[in-house]
Amino acid sequence: MTAAPADLFIDRPAPADGAALWRLAKDSKTLDLNSSYSYLLWCRDFAGTSAVARDEDGRPVGFVTGYVRPERPRTxxxxxxxxxxxxxxxxIAAALLDGLTARLAAERGITGVETTITPGNTASExxxxxxxxxxxxxxTREVLFPADLFPDGPHDPEVLHRIGPLTRIPAH
Known part of the structure; x- marks a missing residue:
């Protein structure tokens, strides 16, 4: 498991973090930016399946948002x-992802992770x-949503990355 840098700590997000998460997503220059309202809701309704890295003053400097799939409750x-x-x-991204999956393996028994990545996003790859x-x-990888499904203009396809089963999950 990747440890967070000593000057940071990993926590669950709270609604008060929504604006900071929106800014981090905006500043990433690679993520699809959702409405600021959606980040507020995410920090309220999916805090249990998300994580935030905070600096020594408690300010968010990184995040991972996620949810457990209703049809696949171990994913x-x-x-x-x-x-x-x-x-x-x-x-930080690796520590967030490792910490979140360790927590969810202990709390919810997750054994797999999925994400979508657009072609060319080498950092996420x-x-x-x-x-x-x-x-x-x-x-494993497969196209989940081809480009022609997106109604709002040109969009790269979203490639599903399916990871599992997780065989080495340290205790949280």
Whole structure:
């Protein structure tokens, strides 16, 4: 499991974090930016399946949002991962993902992770490939949503990355 840098701690998000998560997503320049309202709701309704990295002053500097799939209750779908540009390259995204999956394995018995990544997003490809390797899991890919399904203009396809079963999950 990847440990968070010593000057940060990983926590569950709260509604008061919604604006900061929206800004982190906006500043990522790669994520589809949702409405600020959706981040407020996410921090309220899906805090249990999400995580935030906080600096020494308690400010969010990274997050991972996710939910447990209703049809696959042992699978975490990771919606978004973002880290403040000033804090990138420190292993924060990996620590968030490892910490969240360890917590959800203990609390909900998850054994798999899914996410979608657009072609060319090499940072996300590396994050999830290394996650699969750390956890002794297979990684498969298939197009989940082809580009022509998106009604709001040009959009790359979303490729589903399915990781599991997770065989090495440290205790949370």
């Amino acid at each position: 975490l779908l990771v919606w978004q991962v973002a880290v403040d540009p000033a804090h990138r390259g420190r292993g 590396r994050l999830f490939s290394s996650f699969a390797a750390r956890h002794g899991a297979d990684l």
